[in-house]
Amino acid sequence: MPDSRTDFAAAVTAAADALAREVLAGADALAASDPHHRQVMGAARTLVACAVNPASEFYGSAQAQTAALRLVEHLAGMQADNGLFDGENFASPPDTAFTVNDLCDTYALLAIAPEGLPDLKDALERIALAAAGPLRLGGLHTPNHRWELSSALAKLNRHWPDGRIAARIEEWLAEGVDIDADGWYSERSPNYALWVSNPALIALGEHLGRPALLDLVERSLKAVAAAALPDGTVETVHSRRQDQKGTIPLAPFLTQFRRFAIRRGRGDFAAVAEGIGGIADPAAALTEILLEPDLAGPLPAAEPRKAGTVVSPGSGLAVARDGDFAVTVYGGSDYAAHGRIRSGLATNPTFLRVFAGAAVLDSVRLSRDFFGLGPFRADGLAADGNTFLLREKASAAYYGPLPDGFRREDAVYDLADEGRFSASMDFAHRPAEPVALETRIEVTVGEREVAVKIEADPGRVRQVLELAFRDGGGLEGVRPVEGGFEPEGTAAVYRHGADRISVEVDARGAFTRGYHPGEDYTHLGGTDAAQGIRLYVPLPRSGRCTLVLRAG
CATH class of the missing domain: 1.50.10.100 (Chondroitin AC/alginate lyase)
Incomplete structure (x- = not known):
């Protein structure tokens, strides 16, 4: 021995x-x-x-x-x-x-x-x-x-x-x-x-x-x-x-x-x-x-990891694993509380990752065109067994004229931050008309599969799911679009060697563009875009769809 x-x-x-x-x-x-x-x-x-x-x-x-x-x-x-x-x-x-x-x-x-x-x-x-x-x-x-x-x-x-x-x-x-x-x-x-x-x-x-x-x-x-x-x-x-x-x-x-x-x-x-x-x-x-x-010295007798899910409420993180199949669900972004991208804040918009042997879906994100506020970032994770609920309310405002007591003849107003951008407009004293986008994502982890149910209100906001697969494999059942691919119909498959992840969606819209990082990045000419082979699934105008990912 x-x-x-x-x-x-x-x-x-x-x-x-x-x-x-x-x-x-x-x-x-x-x-x-x-x-x-x-x-x-x-x-x-x-x-x-x-x-x-x-x-x-x-x-x-x-x-x-x-x-x-x-x-x-x-x-x-x-x-x-x-x-x-x-x-x-x-x-x-x-x-x-x-x-x-x-x-x-x-x-x-x-x-x-x-x-x-x-x-x-x-x-x-x-x-x-x-x-x-x-x-x-x-x-x-x-x-x-x-x-x-x-x-x-x-x-x-x-x-x-x-x-x-x-x-x-x-x-x-x-x-x-x-x-x-x-x-x-x-x-x-x-x-x-x-x-x-x-x-x-x-x-x-x-x-x-x-x-x-x-x-x-x-x-x-x-x-x-x-x-x-x-x-x-x-x-x-x-x-x-x-x-x-x-x-x-x-x-x-x-x-x-x-x-x-x-x-x-x-x-x-x-x-x-x-x-x-x-x-x-x-x-x-x-x-x-x-x-x-x-x-x-010698290690004690090993106790192999059992299949199951571990939830870290403080981080908004859940990791489910069963052998070579693993799913990460994430909803703990600091963006909702701080409203900015900053070193020291958790701002990654990836809310789902799936591992199926060599086939790896590194990132699922929901991008949208809504006042340049960037992609969906959940403000928390609620767990019920192997079902996880992610929510976000993103909001902006339109501003009316300044009330009489705050107007200046010289038109010199304090440079103020509105939350999305800064301008010399004295936002704090203007009447505001808020506009909100509420998004609800439900992720259910099953036996070697994941169901993702998305509901966005108002649904007519232009939105697209981005699935970024790890380099080294290839997509089937897709056609090229700017920045990546989209399914030819309602299904596609990513293969890496003998392993695969299939993608099925019950409803989809027309592709217009892929991922948008938001003005926090674009005003500097930057991006936080995911790497890899990107598959885009545009949401229909109803703002509702269900995506099913299956490991093979």
């Missing part, structure tokens, strides 16, 4: 050694270029981790140690006089914290180095101590930065204790960790959970001896597992960050799932870990198992 500790450690070692060979080959070029400080520290950490790993081909390697020292010295030269590093964000405490987190882990690795590597140890210490004060006093600008910065402070405090650092960590933690009952952080981003919040809270929980923080990471991973899709990715349509327009790989979560599977005996997490092939971040994984050897 194979030793799973040896198997995992060997796989990590092999992947890290391969990465170390690349780092060594490019170390001189990296130091001679204008790299990002995180890249330099990451390269040095890779070499150190391999050099102190007895199973590595670079164990005790003078070449690896010399190159690591040269990279760290180069990193020191990149550090500003104020102790911070510059990058896309100037003199950034949170960006510096990312590098310091890796630096502190590298410093911890030196404790198991055969010779201790004193020159490298001193070089790392100088950078860390120069950064400690600015990180303790510095600020940030996104929710996840609080935990990244606190994690760096906790690691600094562990190696170089300072009561002021400990007090600052307590200030950040006193705000409370921004995770909801469903397991999503406030940014709802699997990407930032993966690379920032989860690792940072793990470090804080371990270094501060606070298992309650680890409980939060466990909750986050449960949400990620529920949002895992058949193609080895994690759903991100509900995110408030840059990853909301697609998915991210599940693979980099491997060590996080292993940690909680082993430490807390979670067979469901073990099943996720066993389903991941390859080591996505070998240097980080090697560092982790060198510092915490039990994390290379």
